[in-house]
Amino acid sequence: MGNMSELELILTGQTEQHIQWLSSNIGIHHEMLSGFSKLQAEAELAGIELTIASGFRSFERQLAIWQNKFLGKTAIKNVSNQTIDIEQLSVDEKIHAIMLFSALPGASRHHWGCDIDVYAKNLLPQGQSLALEPWEYQASGHFYPLTLWLAEHAQRFGFFLPYDKFRGGVAQEPWHLSYLPLSQHYQQAYSQELLAKTLVNSDIQGKRQLMSILPELYQRYIVNIATTE
Ligand SMILES: [Zn+2]
Secondary structure: OOOOOOHHHOOOOOOOEEEEEEEOEEEHHHHHHHHHHHHHHHHHHHOOOEEEEEEOOOHHHHHHHHHHHHOOOOOOOOOOEOOOHHHHHHHHHHHHHHOOOOOOOOHHHHHHOOOEEEEEHHOOOOOOOOOOHHHOOOOOOHHHHHHHHHHHHHHHHHHEEEOOOOOOOOOOOEEEEEEEEHHHHHHHHHHHHHHHOOOOOOOOOOOHHHHHHHHHHHHHHOOOOOOOO
């Protein structure tokens, strides 16, 4: 990828130079450290232990997720949380089924380091593990206080929820927070051409079909997010 700028490498998950590691597997953009700390401290006052489940993810990591789903090594679920029989799907249908929950490598906002998946550690019932599924964050779920709290306070600290509801592309992700002071810059700099260049240079499964429907995928899954004012 010698012909890509530092910004392009950040946008497509091919560098970690912008990442500050908080633990062995959780890293966030170094320019978001203070913004996130403030959000976390405010949440603490409301009795919510705001915790990052997933931060930065590299192109290679996202590619592994993609390849495993495409090849049937990891289950692909539908919105009702049922496993799909991929043998019955065309390549096109398989691509759409994966993209409901998993981003294309090179197109995940987690590459940027300013997008994180969060939960409330202290609200997770004893003995239960985190599923990162909408029911946990909905009215009868244990993280509902977090959902309400984020709706009221996140914006004041620069955070928004790009996948607040289903818009026909990516499924609703009430846990996915984006730090606007950084992400709006990355969002503006990102392009379909950059994604195409990244995928052409990779060995991604379904590449030929992906390239032929890329404009549609770009509109439906990548730029189809909540608007911010
Ligand atoms: Zn996420």
